[in-house]
Amino acid sequence: MTTPDAVLRRVRGALGLGRLLALGGPADGAWLSESAAAAVLRRAAASVPRAVLNDVRLSLVDPETAEPPTVPTPPAAVWPGPLRVEAGVSVWDLTEPLPALTAALRSALLDAAAEALGLTVTVVDLRVDTLLDAAPESPAAPGAPAAVEPSDPVGTAVAATAGVAHLTGTLGAAVHHAPDHVRVELATAEGHRALDVARAVRRVVAGVLEDDRAVTIVITATA
Secondary structure: OOOOOHHHHHHHHHHHOOOOEEHHHHOOOEEEHHHHHHHHHHHHHHHOOOOEEEEEEEEOOOOOOOOOOOOOOOOOOOOOOOOOEEEEEEEEEEOOHHHHHHHHHHHHHHHHHHHOOOEEEEEEEEEEEEEEEOOOOOOOOOOOOEHHHHHHOOHHHHHOOOOOOEEEEOOOEEEEOOOOOEEEEEEEHHHHHHHHHHHHHHHHHHHHHOOOOOEEEEEEEEO
């Protein structure tokens, strides 16, 4: 039986994921949490000296042009379409003009979104919030979703797929069986592009299922 405290923890965890951003196109059936995407973008920004990202938000550039997915969507899911990254920046020890610094940040974020995640980001809006006298202390990394042990053949097959670090269960069961679809929630391993992992997992799950239900993948964390 699920206790009220367990329900509250689950709701808080789901809210901490932020939006679920579509990976790939309408038929890919894959989503990545905004919190996981932001963590990757922060790591990419760290390659640019004398700057650090503050808040990071991702949203559709134009919701009107987003394409409806062809598979059932998870809660808080954003439809596939070009994305905008908005972030505040703190800078210090300036030895080059701000436009050059923000251009380097923008390039690092665009590269990380495409190469590490598979997100289609076309707009990066940066605002310099703070001019610091010295580099700030590194903020504590937010807590990642807890690993969940597989409990059925689908979960076991997913956990053994290359690029999967482990299953997670922030939205509910790590493997959620519905009448028309199966939703799998997971974290990706280091060195694996999120979209590629999602596509591989969908193929694995389709091979394990004994019916033709659609498969939806939600990635809640990346290594």
